[in-house]
Amino acid sequence: MRYLAYFLTVLVPLVMISCGAEKEQVTEEEVVEERVRPAASGGTSAAYFSYSNTFDKPDTLISVNSAVARLTQIHESYETEDGMTGMRERREVIIPAGENVVFKQGGLHVMMMDLRKDLSAGDSVGVELELKLAGRVSRLLPVQP
Numbered sequence: 001m002r003y004l005a006y007f008l009t010v011l012v013p014l015v016m017i018s019c020g021a022e023k024e025q026v027t028e029e030e031v032v033e034e035r036v037r038p039a040a041s042g043g044t045s046a047a048y049f050s051y052s053n054t055f056d057k058p059d060t061l062i063s064v065n066s067a068v069a070r071l072t073q074i075h076e077s078y079e080t081e082d083g084m085t086g087m088r089e090r091r092e093v094i095i096p097a098g099e100n101v102v103f104k105q106g107g108l109h110v111m112m113m114d115l116r117k118d119l120s121a122g123d124s125v126g127v128e129l130e131l132k133l134a135g136r137v138s139r140l141l142p143v144q145p
């Protein structure tokens with residue numbers, strides 16, 4: 001019985017985590033932290049959140065914008081040939097019907113550059129997603145370290 005409990009509590013979450021890392025879509029069980037990282041005016045921050053496509057066909061995320069940053073880009077993290085972690089811009093993200101897309105540290109994320117103001121813990125930051133089907137979707141995210 002002890003072994004079974006070990007399998008259920010340790011191995012099952014590990015399997016879920018590794019799936020989440022390889023695919024952009026995750027199951028509902030994954031806890032998504034919705035937040036924007038604190039940063040100083042002129043600096044760079046990142047936004048983490050999830051978005052679910054409730055349509056019965058694929059939707060495409062074209063851009064994410066925020067009034068607090070002069071430049072906002074969708075980025076993805078990837079492993080370089082020499083085993084380092086890099087990041088690059090994604091022009092669009094296709095979200096299959098009924099699926100979630102998760103922006104998180106070490107995966108897809110939204111990079112907010114050249115901030116117009118300080119982002120401090122306790123503030124809220126509005127971001128606007130633009131999708132081909134859903135149109136413009138606004139989200140309010142808390143600033144959290």
Ligand SMILES: [Cu+2]
Pocket residue numbers: 075076087109110111
């Ligand atoms: Cu980035």
